[in-house]
Amino acid sequence: MVRLFLGFFAKSLFTDSVCGGQEAGPLVCVKELLGRTSSLLTKNIVMASKAYTGSVWYQKEIQLSPKKRGCHLIGEEVHRNTPEMKNIKVGLMHVLIKHTSASIALNENWDPSVRDDTEMFMNKLVPESTPFKHSCEGPDDMPAHLKALFFGSSVTIPITDGKANLGTWQGLWLCEHRDRGGSRKIVVTIQGAPIS
CATH class of the missing domain: 2.60.120.460 (YjbQ-like)
Structure with missing residues (x-):
């Protein structure tokens, strides 16, 4: 029962619009998600940080x-x-x-x-x-x-x-x-x- 649920969850997770609506393997989808997310994270970090000199x-x-x-x-x-x-x-x-x-x-x-x-x-x-x-x-x-x-x-x-x-x-x-x-x-x- 647990395997069936996890299999369904994984299949639905990797076939939604985030992965282009196509059935994709977990690694392909994760790479795509990370590529999008990391650029957003980088932008947010740069915008939220300020450099200070000296210590x-x-x-x-x-x-x-x-x-x-x-x-x-x-x-x-x-x-x-x-x-x-x-x-x-x-x-x-x-x-x-x-x-x-x-x-x-x-x-x-x-x-x-x-x-x-x-x-x-x-x-x-x-x-x-x-x-x-x-x-x-x-x-x-x-x-x-x-x-x-x-x-x-x-x-x-x-x-x-x-x-x-x-x-x-x-x-x-x-x-x-x-x-x-x-x-x-x-x-x-x-x-x-x-x-x-």
Whole structure:
């Protein structure tokens, strides 16, 4: 049944007006479609882009204030510590956390219950009652390492006209997975074309 459906779909896909109304093999049709699409894409890219000359790089290690276990907005703290960002016309900001039991993420910045629900869900997903072999640093340590794997240790954010170019409801999170993680260190690397 699945083969029959896929065969019908493929036949109808490659015999429509895009391929000249003739039955064409998949490769012939794809080449024709790509030829048309790539020229349109190229035109759109050229029209939407602007060239900037020169490049600057800044890098800074920031020691964040200690946070309790859970997910916390740190965008303002990072912004305060990176005044160099205002010098960038177009570029990127890369944020790396230098720890394996905490993580960095981009997510909801408006409703704090999203951060509370995320912490609750992660605690159910990776319960401390699991009999982990690695337990010498306390019952919250191994679950913290696993939670950090889910979220990751870095994010890259576009910079436009000296500001982080995030969505309306996006914010930079520090996800503290330990009960007493202490002060966490992040490395912020900013690069891009300077504002002239």
